[in-house]
Amino acid sequence: MNRFRKHIGTLATPYGIAIGMASFWICIGASLLFIAVNEQNSMAKVHEQMATLIRSISVENEATLGRLNQQYRPDCVDSNLVHLRTVLFSTRFIRDIGIYDDQNRLICSTTEGRFLTPFDTPTPSLREIRNGVDQSIWFDIPILLGSGQYHAMVVRQGRFNVAINQDAISSLLGGMDILGLQLADSLPTPVFISSRTNLPWQRYFNEQSASSHPTEGYDWRQRAFVRTDYVKGTPWVLQSYRTLTEVIVAQAPLASFLVSLSALLGLLITALVMPTLKKQKEVSARVHLLLREGGILCLYQPIIDLSTRHWVGCEVLMRLRDGADLVPPDQAIPAILEQKLAWQLDAGVIEKGLKELAGAMPPTSGFKIAFNLFPENISFNRINDFVQSHLAATWRDDFQIDFEVIEQSYDESVIREIARLKQSGYRVSVDDFGTGYSNLGRVKRLAPDLLKIDRSFIFEMEDDSLRSSLIPEIIGIARAIGSQVVAEGIENAQQAEQLRKMGVEYGQGYYFARPMPIQDFVGEYAAQADKLRLSFRMNASAPVAIRSWSLDRSM
Numbered sequence: 001m002n003r004f005r006k007h008i009g010t011l012a013t014p015y016g017i018a019i020g021m022a023s024f025w026i027c028i029g030a031s032l033l034f035i036a037v038n039e040q041n042s043m044a045k046v047h048e049q050m051a052t053l054i055r056s057i058s059v060e061n062e063a064t065l066g067r068l069n070q071q072y073r074p075d076c077v078d079s080n081l082v083h084l085r086t087v088l089f090s091t092r093f094i095r096d097i098g099i100y101d102d103q104n105r106l107i108c109s110t111t112e113g114r115f116l117t118p119f120d121t122p123t124p125s126l127r128e129i130r131n132g133v134d135q136s137i138w139f140d141i142p143i144l145l146g147s148g149q150y151h152a153m154v155v156r157q158g159r160f161n162v163a164i165n166q167d168a169i170s171s172l173l174g175g176m177d178i179l180g181l182q183l184a185d186s187l188p189t190p191v192f193i194s195s196r197t198n199l200p201w202q203r204y205f206n207e208q209s210a211s212s213h214p215t216e217g218y219d220w221r222q223r224a225f226v227r228t229d230y231v232k233g234t235p236w237v238l239q240s241y242r243t244l245t246e247v248i249v250a251q252a253p254l255a256s257f258l259v260s261l262s263a264l265l266g267l268l269i270t271a272l273v274m275p276t277l278k279k280q281k282e283v284s285a286r287v288h289l290l291l292r293e294g295g296i297l298c299l300y301q302p303i304i305d306l307s308t309r310h311w312v313g314c315e316v317l318m319r320l321r322d323g324a325d326l327v328p329p330d331q332a333i334p335a336i337l338e339q340k341l342a343w344q345l346d347a348g349v350i351e352k353g354l355k356e357l358a359g360a361m362p363p364t365s366g367f368k369i370a371f372n373l374f375p376e377n378i379s380f381n382r383i384n385d386f387v388q389s390h391l392a393a394t395w396r397d398d399f400q401i402d403f404e405v406i407e408q409s410y411d412e413s414v415i416r417e418i419a420r421l422k423q424s425g426y427r428v429s430v431d432d433f434g435t436g437y438s439n440l441g442r443v444k445r446l447a448p449d450l451l452k453i454d455r456s457f458i459f460e461m462e463d464d465s466l467r468s469s470l471i472p473e474i475i476g477i478a479r480a481i482g483s484q485v486v487a488e489g490i491e492n493a494q495q496a497e498q499l500r501k502m503g504v505e506y507g508q509g510y511y512f513a514r515p516m517p518i519q520d521f522v523g524e525y526a527a528q529a530d531k532l533r534l535s536f537r538m539n540a541s542a543p544v545a546i547r548s549w550s551l552d553r554s555m
């Protein structure tokens with residue numbers, strides 16, 4: 001046996017590992033998503049800071065150039081340059097102011113005074129006319145400052161220009177990659193590009209449409225996260241670009257923590273599913289053996305007459321006994337059906353059930369024994385031969401055998417088999433009624449003796465659910481086809497009482513008793529009978545006691 005279990009355990013291992021690996025990769029995917037969202041958020045934050053700064057520079061430029069053109073003379077005399085220098089005290093970003101003569105030459109600036117030779121104006125890098133204001137922009141203009149030099153972005157409007165330290169702007173690029181300008185309807189043109197960028201950036205940038213909406217997302221072609229923002233009220237455009245590898249490297253501590261967590265979860269899930277998988281594998285490999293080697297255990301759940309509360313019968317429910325373990329039907333049945341062992345199971349339960357009940361039950365009067373039948377086992381000859389041979393061996397003729405079949409669309413031959421069973425004195429119940437596509441025509445053809453209302457309808461009775469509101473409809477169907485009704489899954493007194501009032505004849509459920517082994521069942525059955533006998537003596541005229549003595553033969 002141990003060798004057998006070990007072999008099955010080996011079979012379960014690859015599935016367990018596969019589930020663990022799948023969980024690991026799902027967690028890695030979720031981690032990547034988390035990192036990506038994190039990256040997008042930090043990009044958005046950097047862009048927001050940068051946009052605030054650019055708006056400030058832009059506002060300062062426009063205001064200063066407007067003021068210069070309106071309030072100052074384009075004159076290089078010292079007194080005028082002193083006035084212009086005072087303007088610089090109130091600016092945050094502008095370092096220098098220049099003046100052009102009427103021949104379009106730069107003739108002086110606030111830092112250098114009048115030039116010995118005026119500078120001809122080169123073609124601007126960009127020219128922008130917005131709201132009637134004409135501005136020309138040059139980038140990378142070297143400007144002397146004392147003994148040093150800086151690169152400036154120079155903006156001209158009218159006869160004045162202002163110089164902004166471009167190095168300071170470049171350093172402000174911070175976590176961003178491209179600062180561009182979008183003029184009129186043209187595509188954005190990169191102006192400052194961070195030092196870590198190379199050609200593909202620019203290419204990517206130029207491929208962007210001249211849209212004024214921010215875009216963010218993952219570019220599958222370049223395998224990178226890209227975010228573009230248009231700085232409101234200015235022609236400036238910001239863009240950041242991070243490859244997946246860069247993002248992971250930048251968030252290395254978080255990434256390694258998430259990978260470890262994913263691995264841990266994968267291992268944990270493997271460890272958790274492995275025993276269940278092993279068990280399932282064991283069950284499916286062992287059902288054949290268990291059915292053959294007397295592994296069937298029968299439990300008996302009473303069926304109660306709801307008016308008299310008398311135990312009028314029982315349903316025989318199987319468990320598979322595997323050593324010390326009891327395998328419940330929901331685990332055993334799929335394996336049994338898969339291995340085409342349906343008859344072995346039903347026959348095994350009928351044989352064992354009849355033997356146990358015949359050996360332990362006192363003489364009764366039509367005690368009902370309900371067996372479940374798989375649809376594939378509905379064959380009069382096979383069932384009848386089998387039951388009769390085993391019933392004969394018990395020397396009992398006081399049992400009423402009932403077969404519970406599920407509701408489904410059976411073909412004509414099965415319906416004939418069911419009719420033959422009924423003609424020969426067996427009773428037939430439609431089990432789990434209401435769970436299939438219940439159809440009056442279909443149950444009518446089956447003409448069952450009993451309809452068993454599925455327990456899902458009973459569970460919801462307290463909630464007054466739509467489902468439970470169908471119980472009277474089911475009772476109506478039963479009446480229309482001349483069947484009695486059994487309600488299964490009764491778990492409390494209210495349900496039992498309500499169902500009785502609705503006219504349901506029989507009940508089954510944990511409220512009355514759980515499925516139990518034969519000794520317990522027979523003991524309980526006797527105790528119930530004693531209780532009812534006592535109540536009969538105390539109240540001889542009570543109809544409940546009278547009925548309890550004459551076990552309802554109509555069941």
Ligand SMILES: Nc1nc2c(ncn2[C@@H]2O[C@H](COP(=O)(O)O[C@H]3[C@@H](O)[C@H](n4cnc5c(=O)[nH]c(N)nc54)O[C@@H]3COP(=O)(O)O)[C@@H](O)[C@H]2O)c(=O)[nH]1
Nearest residue numbers: 317318329349372373374431432488489490491508509510
């Ligand atoms: N062909 C065969 N099918 C069988 C056999 N034995 C069982 N079965 C089918 O397996 C399904 C599950 O059965 P089981 O786990 O035994 O559950 C039964 C009861 O324990 C359960 N029940 C009864 N009362 C209550 C209750 O108040 N609450 C609650 N939660 N559960 C309750 O219901 C099951 C009985 O169902 P049914 O047969 O529909 O009357 C089940 O579908 C069995 O049919 C077998 O030998 N052969």
